[in-house]
Structures are given as structure tokens and as C-alpha cells.
Amino acid sequence: MRHGSYRFVASFLAIPLALYAIFVISPFVQAFYYSLTDWTGISPKFKFVGLDNFKTLAHDSVFKQAVGHNLILLIGLPLITIFLALVFAYLLNVGGRANAAGVQGVRGNGFYKLAFFLPQVLSVPVIAVIWATVMTSTDTGLLNSVTKKIGLGTSEYLADPNIALYCVMWVLIWGSVGFYLVLFNAAMSGIPKDIFEAAIIDGAGRLATFFRITLPLLWDTIQTSWVYLAILALDAYALVAVMTAGPGGPDNSTYVMGLAIADNGFQYGRAGYASAMGVVLFFLTLIIAAVMLRATRRERIEF
């Protein structure tokens, strides 16, 4: 009987696990293997070169630049996205009047939720094309003609190496805020309203309720969001590839690790070297996720 139950349960899990092994585990294992070879990517023949790729990588100034850009995204993207999403979610939930019916969100919050969530429905290249058009570098560009009219002057946006990376970061934020807004909103509606009402009766202001009640009770959700956004910041490949000059320019100012991997693997014919970059990125992501989960651990509050 015991033997039979193994087989019964295993039969359910075999197919999903097989798919996972073939399409997730096996590519990972292969990438680790190829990172130790001089594979060109388009030849069945290659040599084992040990750690040579990693040694070259340590002196690759372009890759170092790319890591730097990913780190800027890693700091800016989660901070700003979570801040904005929290503020908006809080306003939608408890931003309205407190009256006899209790604490309410702002009027029309369903509409706002939908509006904020909309970018999430669009695919990344569509978002990239839209924003590249909005931020056209000529004075007659969409955003430039508006800022010029209201006296704010013009900017070359993606053609200016000093701000191009921040333009890409802004689009990443714009595309993510909606999702985290809805996520936080759902988590907030899970907090019993009477807690807020009790606080208000005790004389707590909006800020105090936010910092003393909402934030601690949302901590788990925020922590998860932070890790997801960090992983997004370490990627950013698709936006950079579609929006920027080069891509990765001007003057490598928006070059990210994902782009370095694609360039080396598919254009320079250095798939082995690109795999080594992929391995570095893999461990970087793993370490950052682990550190973040550790550093932000708090006692869980049950309610």
C-alpha cells in the first residue's frame, strides 16, 4: 500500500517536474558548463578553458560599467516604486473622509486603481516605444513641446548621457508602480478597519496611522516586493535594448549586464564568455535577494 501511494503521487508530479528540469534546471546547469569553455555559440566544437572567462571578465571595463548602472537601478527602482505605490495605495484606502460610515478611500478609487494598473497590461516593448516617442530629443518632441510651452525648457532625454539611465529608470518605475499599488491595496484592505478607527478615536493623525499601523502590518508584502523589484533592476534589458541609442548608449551610459550578455553571446560570437557573465549575474541576484530578505526581517504581527 505504501509503495502504491508513492507511485500515485509521483504520477501527478512527474510531468511538471520534468518540464521544470528540462526548461529551468538544465539551461542553468548548461550555462555553468559553457562558462568554462570558449564556445562561440554557433559551432558544435569548443574547448574547455577553465576559469579564463572569469579572469577576462574581472578586467572587462565595459562590464564593470554595466554592473554600476544595474546598481544605480537597484537602489533607485525599489525605493521610488515602493514609496509611490505605498502613498497611492494608502490614499486610495484611507485617504478619504472619515465619517459615520468609518474610514474610506478617496472617491473613485476603482477608477484610479484601473488607471494605475494599465501599464501592467502592456508588453515591455510597447511601453519602451511609447516612452521613446514621448521623450523624443528634438524640441518638437512630445514632452519637449509641452515643457517648452510652460517654460520649463527642453531636454535631449535619451540622447543625453548624463540622464539617459534615469530616463530608463523612470519608465521602469512607471511600468511597475501600478502592480505594487494593487498589491499593497489588497494587503491594506486585509487590515481590519476597526484598527484604524480605534487609532483615529485615540487622536492619531494620518501620518501616525500610516507609520504606526499600515507600514508594520504590510511589512511582509513590502519585503517581497523589494526582492522582486531588485531582480527587475538587475535585468532592465528589454527597455534598454528598445529605447536607447546603440543600444546601451549614448557612450555606454545605459549599458546593463543583460545587454552585455546579449552582445557577447549573439553579436560578438562569444557565448562561453557571455555564459560567464550570466553566472556572475546569477550569483549577484542570489546574494542580493538573500541579503535583502535577511536585512529586512521583522517579527511577524498576527491580526
Add this chain to the structure above:
Amino acid sequence: MTTPDNLSRRLFLQHAAVGTLLATGGSALLSACASGGSDDENTGGGGADKTAENPFGVKESDPLDVVIFKGGYGDDYAKAHEELYKKKFPGTTVKHAGITDITPQLQPRFNGGNPPDVIDNSGASALPSSTLATSGQLADLTQLFDAPSIDDANKKVSDTIEPITLEAAQLGGKPLLLNYVLTVYAIWYNKKLFDEKGWAPAKTWTEFLALCEEIKKAGIAPLAHQGKHPYYIAQVVMDMAVKHGGHDVIKAIDELEPNAWKHPSIKLAAEALLELKGKGYIMQGTEGLDHIQSQTAWNQGKAAFIPSGSWLENEQKPVAPKDFLTTAAYTPLLDGAKLPVDCTQIAAGEPFIVPEKAKNKAGGLEFLRIMLSKEAAGKFTELTGSPTVVKGAGEGLKLSPGAASSGALLASGGENNWTTYYAAWYSTMDKPIRSVFGELAAARITSDEFMNRAQKIADDTAKDPKTKKQTRS
């Protein structure tokens, strides 16, 4: 059935995972890697009697597998060529694929050892041909160029095509690529606009500056370029540099010679571009525009000149006004230039390859031989409006203003026309150099910084043990 107590969740998952690995076959999993591994020699087709009519001994029954990059030229011309092939070998079947994502689709086939018989290896995701060449995956085209021509069996194929084709075919000392389309690079203007205003393209730098001033006063930007792809503006700088210093300037660059990028002619040309930017002769914001945006602005009359290749007219057909006369002009001569003004950069492009391990390699070579007949080449020009490397195949065809003017520039340049290969030969050098040209065009660096940075990239490429240095013939 009850769940047995001693079957803990963790233990169970472990067992299931191991079971899965076994079920999918651990060894199969490891051998089914992305790099494949099958390296079986195959015969490469052929085997029939080799005659003047059938110099590669194609067996009529062997099927032919053709993959065409379906870009600006479409793939209708290839279907026409396949009809010619089928007419010659009625017993065969031709498998045709017109695609844009060459590398994603063909990479696994190369790695698996079953590549197609003919590939038009072009477009943004073309296979890196230098890498294919180093690993011996491309068929030697010597036998094609030495074979008798279809139009005249007394002539070799190599005598019926533009000489640049033979040089452009070289990769690692062997002819491996058949570049089929002849491209003329120029700066382009709207002849209708210029005639109305009484302007004409300038021959010297002083005249060019005066012309720019006049155009600027008329409220038009003298020059636009495709800033997101700085390779277009690079074409202007290099054309002025080569005309000033002669062909040796570009040959030294292509051969990765020390200090090739620090040639005085390159400095002059770089400073000329900086002068244009400094005097406000370059369209504001063009640094951030892609080719579609900038070329459309040029079609709308916002800019007078734009650099591009002879595909421009065809590319802009959907947006150009009906009476727009796309016309090719030469770049102006810097003082003390060695070459005359009426020559330009040309290139044999759209490389066709035959994989060494193709099942029907003989058929692939024969397909290329058919493409190099006047009938097939004329068909190409008729369908795409672009000239081919086949001599005299465009005779008698009615040409558009763009094609006629670039044809005239090609003819007037003659032996003085020049070409370059470094971007194709050294794939790791191409993109970084473009980026430096972008910085120069935006005037964020000086001409000296430009030369130093470009030279550093060239030196790094030369030092890299993985680089296979090439020499110009």
C-alpha cells in the same frame, strides 16, 4: 487510500525529483545541450557527372533548402530564383523560408549539424560570419567563382561580376561570402527643393560651409543624421577622410595597423564634423532620433542632407511626398585631398553563404551560380530597385531618380570608389567604434579624444587572442 505517515513532504519531493531525472533520462538531459554535438560528416550532395552545364554535379533528385532574410528587399526575388533552379532541375523540390530572425532560427541547426543549403545571412540578427568562418562552417566559394558563367560558358563567373565582390567575399584568406547587392553610400538631398532654391551640392569644404549657411538662413537644417545609429554619420566622416588621405587610410584601419585611427586625414574629417555641429548646421536633437524619425524629418523638408546607402529611396517610399526627388550627392573635399570629389564609399552587401555541412552543398553552389546570371540579377533589380554585383544586369531597366543618381556616382567614381571591412571582420570592434562616432557627432569629445578612443578600441581588438586578423587584398 491514506497518506502514509512516514512519507514526509520533503522526502517525497526528493524522491519525486530523482524520479523525474531518471524518467527524462539523466544522460539524455546532459547530451541534449544547446551546443548539440553531432558532428557527422555528410556527403554534401552532388555526385552526378560534372559538366559545363552542371559544374558542381548536382543530383537532380536532391532537395534544396533555402533560407532568405526577408528585409528591405523582401523575398519575392528568391522565389523567382528558385523557379529558375527548378526549371533546370525539374525533379527537385525546393524548401523556401523567408524570415527575419536568422540567428535564433539557424543557430540550433548549425549546432545540430543540419544547416540549410543556402542562406541570405543579413539583417539585425544575422549569424556572425567571422565566427562561422573561423570554425570552418562555410563552404569555399572558389569553385563557384571559377565555374563557367551561365550567360557565357567561355567566361568564368568571376569575370562577370564587379571586382569588389571578390574582395568582399574574403574571410580569413578564403572566399566564403557572396555579397549580392551593390550599395552606394552618399549624402542625399531632394533635387526638387534644391532646384527651387537654386542650390547645388558643394565640391569643396568652403563651398559646403557657404551652402550650409544659406540653407540654415532658409530655415532648414543643413544636415540630419540617424543619431541612434551613429554608423550613418561615421560614413560621412570616413568618406571625407579617405578622399583626403587616399585608400591607404581605410586599409590601415581594416588591417588594425597601429595608429591607423590617428591619421591626419581622420583628424581633419573629425574636425570638419565638429565645425558643422559648432556652427549649428546639424538638425537640433537628431542625436536622439532613429533612422525612421530622422529620414522622415528629411522627407518633410526639415533637413537638406542626410547620409545613407542606396536603399534609402526604397525605404522611404511609403512616407516620401510624391514629387520628392531622392538624389545622391558626394561629400565635399577637404583642402589638399588626394582623391577627386566624385567618388564615394561602396559596398557589396547582402551576403549569401553555403554551409560547409549542408546536405546539398552542390545544389547551394549551383543556386548561387544561377543568381549570378543576368536573367536572375535583372529580376532582382526589377523587383527591388537595387543594383546587383552582376555586370550589366541593370541595362535597359528604367531607373528611379535615386537609383539613377547613385548609379552615376558609382560610374564617375570608378577605381577611386572605396570600401571598408573592419565592421564585418571584427565583430567586437564595430559597436564600440560606432558609440565613439556618436560622441563625436554630438561634440561631446574633441577630435583628439575621438582618435585616441577609436585607436584604443582597435588596439584592444588587435591584442585580443580571439581576433583573427585579416588583410586587404
